[in-house]
Amino acid sequence: KMFGEWGTLLNARALNYLLYPQEVLTFISLWSVLLLLTSCAFFAYLGFKIYRAYITNFSYPIENKKIRIAQIIVIPALLIIGYRGGFQLSPINESSAYYSNLQINNQIATNNVWYLAHSILDANDSKNPFVYMDEKKAKEITNNLFPASAGKTTAVFKNTKPNIVLIILESWTADLVKDLGGEENIAPHFNELRKEGLLFTQMYSSGFRTEQGLISIFSGFPAQPNNSIITTPSKAEKLPSLNIELGKQGYQSSFYYGGEIEFANMKSYLLNTQFKKIIDKNNFEKNELNSKWGAHDEFVFKKQLNELNNEKTPFFSVILTLSTHEPFEVTMQTPFTGSEEQERFKKAAYYTDYCLHNYFNEAKKQSWYNNTIFILVADHGHRLPKNRDVSMPVGRRLTALITGGALIDDLRGKTMDKICNQHDLTSTILSQLKLEHKQFVWSQDVFNKNSKQFAYYSNESVLGWILPEQDIIYGFATQKVVRFNPKTQITLNDTLLTQAKAYLQTLYQQYLDY
Known part of the structure; x- marks a missing residue:
């Protein structure tokens, strides 16, 4: 349900709304809740039966010390390998799952639980996750988006105290x-x-x-x-x-x-x-x-x-x-x-x-x-x-x-x-x-x-930058432009993309500094 409204997977922001259960329940119907609980119960039961049938029977604990020692060593190692996604140099991130130009396809391919845990860690991080350049340069580019404006406005109100x-x-x-x-x-x-x-x-x-x-x-x-x-x-x-x-x-x-x-x-x-x-x-x-x-x-x-x-x-x-x-x-x-x-x-x-x-x-x-x-x-x-x-x-x-x-x-x-x-x-x-x-x-x-x-927007997945020349949608997971709408300029303008990155970097740093 949240995906349909927000266009993102379950994330840390959604957890904040659990403080308001009455309001959250207005989003979902009784049948949705019953379906969720029934599905959870079914898959928990199915998993338990499979584990007991094919992995171990709780009535007969393993007595072989070599097997028990192997379990203690091997299982954590497998979990660590699985957590980082294999033996490659860098651990997996969203980019490992992304494969399409359509954002919804990439989100379907991403592990929901992993994404939630990642977003919680990011939300609690005191470091700016959107650093693309030197801080001084980012501020300079951002400041240039807001030129001096004294005395140049067009009157819209009939008087100055309506x-x-x-x-x-x-x-x-x-x-x-x-x-x-x-x-x-x-x-x-x-x-x-x-x-x-x-x-x-x-x-x-x-x-x-x-x-x-x-x-x-x-x-x-x-x-x-x-x-x-x-x-x-x-x-x-x-x-x-x-x-x-x-x-x-x-x-x-x-x-x-x-x-x-x-x-x-x-x-x-x-x-x-x-x-x-x-x-x-x-x-x-x-x-x-x-x-x-x-x-x-x-x-x-x-x-x-x-x-x-x-x-x-x-x-x-x-x-x-x-x-x-x-x-x-x-x-x-x-x-x-x-x-x-x-x-x-x-x-x-x-x-x-x-x-x-x-x-x-x-x-x-x-x-x-x-x-x-x-x-x-x-x-x-x-x-x-x-x-x-x-x-x-x-x-x-x-x-x-x-x-x-x-x-x-x-x-x-x-x-x-x-x-x-x-x-x-x-x-x-x-x-x-x-x-x-x-x-x-x-x-x-x-x-x-x-x-x-210009106009800016964002969510957990993208940074949007809307201009007379072109619209640029930049993906955080891929660190690439995921959508580009040409207007007066038919090729991607890297200078405008740099503007967008500088804007977000400076904005988020101010959020952290408050």
């Missing part, structure tokens, strides 16, 4: 939106809403989990391949914060979520970043908790809208949706009636789209609407509804839109086509408010004419 509502859409891949290449009838209301706003066509998520998306949006810090910094509060608390910067300007902050806010250390992070009001499933009535995760989106939107009318301005209010999270169970009738996972995902997205429609219809009636910016952005991409490979750029492209009464009118219905990352939103927002954002070193103002076009 209210800001940030709607983080769970799993809203670009494939859900017609104008981003998605199907026409999954999000019909969003397709109308985008005519009132500025649509981003080339925004990508660096990570693939919700907590990584929160860190990216609020702290402008990209995701790491094998860790989520939010799961280590001692590191996460050292990150800069968009909310803290807005708080210094008198913004009243609130965060609304229909699920369990303690999941994946979200609560500790939100408290450290000084959100004044945090609403989760415990703040909803029992009859509103009709989702496996908690309260469906309609109740969260309604609650936030009602409470904003009593909020002092300016305010910074965040909604994190959840209805498009597995198991994709919603209560309304939609055009998608199939029971397949793909159809259920479309149904859930259609429901959230309907909730957005009702929300904006009511928001436009409020006195504060004309001085409010709404930023809608996905927390991460998703493999559904088109069964994308989340190790590829198409699996990381997001839905992102800026709208509201405080958006400059000439930008309505337009698109922002610059390649950028989700974590660039942090500096972009602060720049529009004419506030300092140098502390967000990994985030750049996308409306600044000097900002460069």
